[in-house]
Amino acid sequence: MAITATKGQTGLTGNSAVAYAMKQVNPDVCAAYPITPSTQIVEDFSGYVADGEVTTELITVESEHSAMSACIGAAAAGARVMTATSSQGLALMWEMLYIASGMRLPIVLANVNRALSAPINIHCDHSDSMGARDSGWVQLYSETVQEAYDNVFMALRIAEHKDVLLPAMVCLDGFITSHAIENISLLDDQEVRQFIGSYSAKASLLDIEGAPTFGAMTLPDTYIEFKRQQSEAMTRAKDAAIEVMKDFGKRFGREYGLFETYRLEDAEAAIVVLNSAAGTTKVAVDALRKEGKKVGLLRPRLFRPFPWQEIAEALKGAKAVAVLDRADSMNAFGGPVFSEVRSALYDLDSRPRVMNRIYGLGGRDYKVKDAVEVFNEALKAAETGRVDTLVKYITL
């Protein structure tokens, strides 16, 4: 059943909000396969297709492998393409994620973060999108339903930006954000159209004159140049993201940056955390600030490309930083966000102490008290200049 939402404040789940954003984008093609907890996105969207509210060709294929393959085929033919998945679905798309980015096809995918098997679990953690972090996709993370909705449009603009042309992934937390109804403000279809503009592929299989080729064999004489171009495009994606987010804020009044900071300016101890856990952490920040403790938060929004200089600059005043990861890299040296943040801080003249806490795997609750405990540990490290345990599982 399609959600009938109008401009102004309305209550939507994260999935319905993403589906509504897709409806407003009205992509040419959407190929998808159902998987919990992202299913509702395509389910709602199929309602829009059935009701003739979009002109999208919806292809319900037989697996995620086929879904991303069909998306790539359509994008190579010059279509604006979107899809959604989660967890094992993203894992089954793995091979194709690299094809999409290598062919420089600006596909937009909503990934509803869910833990990877085994053991089977359908609840939230970030092991799916973190595993795909080196696949050449731009990654935007979302704390709330509103942000997930807004990120869809921004992801599309960044992906299709003439200096970028890379696929982009919008990540939101499974169940916590995907299934929770929040009050959100929707844009007018007209506003969306003006913001995203029309799409004309730089190269298209349907261009008979130009007759381009995609994915052709490149041997050691050319492959590395392709990869270098791709890497440079990813570097440029940061500036494109800044430009797109600024434009979004100017048009619609909701300001977004590469990351969000919360009471970080004079903080001695900071938590760095993605997505919905930031909301919980903000409550802990407020509570500890009331006790006179100088704590703050940094929530990365753009994780690929990773804005390392800006993040180092924002954290340089802190004496201790606790990076929270909802995924483990299984490298015995902490989670993926930790590795990036710690590496970003390396070039500072005076570095904060850094620690890593792995939390909430497989949907385990992360509560205000957990954030408070982490802050207390970080405050102790700030005071003593020593980190007792570098990497530790919490919320056990």
Add this chain to the structure above:
Amino acid sequence: MSTIAEKKEKVSVPFDYNKYLRPNKLPHIWCPGCGHGIVLKALLRAIDRAGLEKDNICMVSGIGCSSRTPGYVDFNTLHTLHGRAMAFATGVKLAKPELKVIVITGDGDALAIGGNHFIHACRRNIDMTVLVMTNSTYGMTGGQYSPTTPLDAIATTSRYGNIEPPFDACEMARASGATFVARGTAYHTIELERTIHDALVHKGTSIVDVIDACPTYFGRANKYKSATHMMELIEKDGTVNVKQAEKLPPEKLEGKVLRGVLHKVERPEYCEQYENLIMQKAAAKK
């Protein structure tokens, strides 16, 4: 002459399902009206009748409603990835050919995302029994149409009716090389037990397509009055036993799906062939 009491005792001894179950994992997750529980019971009785030892059974499943079955049974169980059950099961069987490998899967799992593994297991004729619980629906994710959804049927992804022609799992299994192909329904529970038993004792890839309606999604979307109504229309009235079918005129068979053992041939089994080849080569070396 046995007394009435003894006779009563003889016919009414209830089958001890608990012997094969993990009672602490129950209740199951299946919806009221779903036939998966009936199929599981038929399977357990068939296992009992075949005299299989539960420690010698390995049950493998993928993802979906039917694939939750291994959680409830007290065998060696392996719950794997969507579509991959038969590939995992192939690994199990090759490593431990002495195990009785049973795959529990659904139509979406076996025929869509895992279609490739399905045809290749059949082609190899590797010894395993595969129960495809066909409910023409992706039940776990909200009622999307599946590769066995009939034409024109309504699903959450086919609001105006399905335009994709469905697979016949049995035809596909037979064409792919399976040496035992049968069909049952959750409605014909005694017959189903017999069919599964025959599949279990067959050497080679045995496929049992079990028609097992989903009242929650398929039923509601396609305006069936109730789960029983659905069972009667689809499973009882919509099917006919292959032996009865031989006696019926063609007009009576129109639109009916055949039940029972549809195909049974003997062909060398994969693990045995593998073993034979090794022994031959080893003997030639000596």
